[in-house]
Amino acid sequence: xxxxxxxxxxxxxxxxxxxxxxxxxxxxxxxxxxxxxxxxxxxxxxxxxxxxxxxxxxxxxxxxxxxxxxxxxxxxxxxxxxxxxxxxxxxxxxxxxxxxxxxxxxxxxxxxxxxxxxxxxxxxxxxxxxxxxxxxxxxxxxxxxxxxxxxxxxxxxxxxxxxxxxxxxxxxxxxxxxxxxxxxxxxxxxxx
Ligand SMILES: [Zn+2]
Numbered sequence: 282x283x284x285x286x287x288x289x290x291x292x293x294x295x296x297x298x299x300x301x302x303x304x305x306x307x308x309x310x311x312x313x314x315x316x317x318x319x320x321x322x323x324x325x326x327x328x329x330x331x332x333x334x335x336x337x338x339x340x341x342x343x344x345x346x347x348x349x350x351x352x353x354x355x356x357x358x359x360x361x362x363x364x365x366x367x368x369x370x371x372x373x374x375x376x377x378x379x380x381x382x383x384x385x386x387x388x389x390x391x392x393x394x395x396x397x398x399x400x401x402x403x404x405x406x407x408x409x410x411x412x413x414x415x416x417x418x419x420x421x422x423x424x425x426x427x428x429x430x431x432x433x434x435x436x437x438x439x440x441x442x443x444x445x446x447x448x449x450x451x452x453x454x455x456x457x458x459x460x461x462x463x464x465x466x467x468x469x470x471x472x473x
Contacts, residue, residue, distance in 0.1 A: 324419070324430055326446045327454060331419040331430055335438050338415075342388040342437040353387065360459045361387050361439035364431075367459045369404025374460030380468040382412055383458075388437035390416050392463065393456065401448070401455055406463065408456040409448050419444065432456060 319334040335341070344352065349362050359365035367373065374383065377398060382391040383406070393408040401407035411417045415435060422431040422443065432441045441458050448455030 322421075324421075327430055327444055329419050329430060329444065329454075331421045333420070335433070336415075336418050336435055338435055340436055344437075349387070356461050357386050361385075361434075361437075361441075361462045364440045365459075366442075367405075367461045371404075371460065374406045374463045374465060375404070378465050378467075381466050382468075383408075383463040383465055385434045385437060385439060385441075386462050386464045387439040388434060389464070390434055390436040391466075392416055392434065392441065393458070395465075395468075399449060401457070403455075403457055405442065405457045406460045407448070408458065409452045409454055411456070417441070432458065 319332050321330050321332045323330050346362070350358055353361060356367070360367060378395065381395045383393045383395070383398075384391050391412040393406075394412050397408045397410050397412075399407055399409060418433050418435050420431045420433060422429045429443045429445075432444050433439060434441060439462060441462060443457050445455045445457060446453060
């Protein structure tokens with residue numbers, strides 16, 4: 282498995298070529314995003330548009346840090362609210378569970394269809410496309426010396442994982458998601 286090496290090489294090459302120095306996009310999101318102008322840019326590798334502020338939604342869920350700590354388990358909080366990453370092959374939501382959808386544990390928004398799930402061998406649940414493109418948003422993540430596209434929940438701004446351009450057809454994308462922050466709902470119970 283040489284994905285990390287590949288990722289570092291690609292990230293460095295892309296950053297050098299573009300002369301990119303967009304740092305400081307990680308960390309806490311502004312509570313009032315409307316006061317800060319969004320800038321967006323198309324990522325040449327994935328074709329996805331990454332943004333600096335969350336998209337507007339009527340059903341946004343904004344809670345205080347204390348409220349999030351109450352609502353989530355420590356593991357879920359670490360990933361969703363603090364940009365953590367679960368260990369590979371931790372087993373949570375890694376195996377197929379039949380028809381249904383994977384929802385955000387923070388706000389219950391459906392994020393991925395079970396039909397889009399595939400075994401990437403990476404040790405994290407992997408999907409080729411989102412449940413609905415409006416349910417996710419993307420941010421440029423330059424941490425750890427890599428250039429990656431971070432995947433976030435569009436309703437609660439929770440950190441979900443990253444998206445890479447080495448997935449299977451037809452999208453060619455691999456949404457590499459932390460299973461800890463996904464809640465599987467079988468088809469008959471899945472809300473749309
Ligand atoms: Zn959410």
